[in-house]
Amino acid sequence: MIVCKFGGTSVGDAESIARTATIIASRRDRQPVVVVSALGGTTNQLLQVAEQSAKGQLIGALRAVEGLRDRHLTQARLLLDPAEADEVSAELSAMFDELAALAEALKTLGDLTPRSLDTIAALGEQLSSVLVVAAFRKLGLPAEHVDAREVMITDGNFTRAEPQAEAIAEAAQRVVMPLIRAGRIPVMGGFFGAAQGTGITTTLGRGGSDYSASLVGAALQADAIEIWTDVDGMLTADPRVVEGARLIERIGFEEASELASFGAKVLHPNTIAPAVMRGIPVWVLNSRKPDGTGTLITFDAPRRSVTAIAGKSGVTLVKVRSPRMLLTEGFMRMLFDVFGRHHTSVDVVATSEVSVSVTIDDVASLEALVVDLRDLGDVTIERNRGIVSVVGSGLSDGGSAMARALGAIGDIRVHMLSLSASGINLTIVVDGEQVSPAMRRLHDEFFTSATAA
Ligand code: ADP
Ligand code: ASP
Ligand code: MG
Numbered sequence: 001m002i003v004c005k006f007g008g009t010s011v012g013d014a015e016s017i018a019r020t021a022t023i024i025a026s027r028r029d030r031q032p033v034v035v036v037s038a039l040g041g042t043t044n045q046l047l048q049v050a051e052q053s054a055k056g057q058l059i060g061a062l063r064a065v066e067g068l069r070d071r072h073l074t075q076a077r078l079l080l081d082p083a084e085a086d087e088v089s090a091e092l093s094a095m096f097d098e099l100a101a102l103a104e105a106l107k108t109l110g111d112l113t114p115r116s117l118d119t120i121a122a123l124g125e126q127l128s129s130v131l132v133v134a135a136f137r138k139l140g141l142p143a144e145h146v147d148a149r150e151v152m153i154t155d156g157n158f159t160r161a162e163p164q165a166e167a168i169a170e171a172a173q174r175v176v177m178p179l180i181r182a183g184r185i186p187v188m189g190g191f192f193g194a195a196q197g198t199g200i201t202t203t204l205g206r207g208g209s210d211y212s213a214s215l216v217g218a219a220l221q222a223d224a225i226e227i228w229t230d231v232d233g234m235l236t237a238d239p240r241v242v243e244g245a246r247l248i249e250r251i252g253f254e255e256a257s258e259l260a261s262f263g264a265k266v267l268h269p270n271t272i273a274p275a276v277m278r279g280i281p282v283w284v285l286n287s288r289k290p291d292g293t294g295t296l297i298t299f300d301a302p303r304r305s306v307t308a309i310a311g312k313s314g315v316t317l318v319k320v321r322s323p324r325m326l327l328t329e330g331f332m333r334m335l336f337d338v339f340g341r342h343h344t345s346v347d348v349v350a351t352s353e354v355s356v357s358v359t360i361d362d363v364a365s366l367e368a369l370v371v372d373l374r375d376l377g378d379v380t381i382e383r384n385r386g387i388v389s390v391v392g393s394g395l396s397d398g399g400s401a402m403a404r405a406l407g408a409i410g411d412i413r414v415h416m417l418s419l420s421a422s423g424i425n426l427t428i429v430v431d432g433e434q435v436s437p438a439m440r441r442l443h444d445e446f447f448t449s450a451t452a453a
Helices: 014-025 042-054 058-079 082-109 114-121 123-138 165-181 209-219 253-261 272-278 331-341 366-373 400-409 432-448
Strands: 002-006 032-036 143-146 185-189 192-195 201-203 224-229 250-252 282-286 295-298 308-321 346-351 355-360 378-391 416-419 425-431
Touching (some): 014 123, 032 209, 042 058, 058 082, 123 185, 165 185, 253 272, 308 432, 331 366
Parallel strands (some): 032 185, 224 282
Antiparallel strands (some): 378 425
């Protein structure tokens, strides 16, 4: 049994959906379970609809709803026979009616809660999964729709819900397994689920369909998890930033996980953990080139000094200066307790004699966080920073990678540096707008220059 996840661009229109069906047809004997994202761009538009409505801009929001409706119904007509298209269109249209009603309610309320945001964001995958099931059937595949809310059980932390592994395993065995045994092809939307106990719709955070796929894969003890996307696999850098980024054919779980956490959007950062727990290999493949080698993520990948470069902007640096307390027992625990209490995860940490600097992505709780941190020392916040990371399982071997990285960075201002204890990730904090140039310089140093590793 394998899990195949198709991202937004792989199900963006009728042609891509048909290509997806061909890929699944070629894997029939491996008992595929399919996880789909929303049609490319849909989630962004849905979130905009929610925000516009809550701000009172109902006309614009409803126009966007109709645009989305049009797009989905057009693809249904292109994929299906007229009678089937009518039936599926009615089902999709009902969801758009619900969306329009939600937009009106939000306008009246004038307030957007994380809970309503999730109800709206999850519609993208609900729509795409219904459409894909109909298309698969039309193309001769015995697809069966599975409502993700029956399987993807989470806590109630809206917009970044925590999956409940045991409940998911139980539900997957109960709901999905019988379909596979009956020779059917289960198809479910990624990204969303339902809160345990209440059944209210939740989401796993942006890009979360990859995570859904690995959770389902782990729950069903799949033989492989395939992440089908719009690039050839995991590359030595984001090809949108670095020209000449190359395919990595094999990469370790840990390296892939670091890259995902530090900006390689091709995988949601949490995708790896469930796969590692069960030792399930993860493939990253290009749905436009189904015969490509792709990337295999496993335990036994070659040890390299540098495997890839990642980067992300929009990072906030938080510095706590406390000359007296820093070295006292329990200070670090108190410091990280504050971040824990505010559900804010820390990416990079560096300490000096008198201060601790950390970077965070999520500023939702920043104000409250700062208030609590002030109890520990003077707090400064630096916004618009970015992180570039050099990742390699053998990064610390020989010791020259660090010097080369800093040499390559040249005159770009460095705010903070950290080499992880495991020695597989060198992280450099720079100004936000310097992330792309820094990535290019590092990639050039390690992959394209005459002395490249
Ligand atoms: P999907 O909709 O299939 O989930 P995403 O847009 O979420 O696709 O992720 C694929 C994108 O990730 C690629 O188009 C690429 O621009 C970006 N990306 C960033 N870093 C990497 C990397 N190291 N290797 C491959 N792609 C990367
Ligand atoms: N559609 C969701 C998003 O855009 C989830 C995903 O594509 O993985 O964030
Ligand atoms: Mg994605």
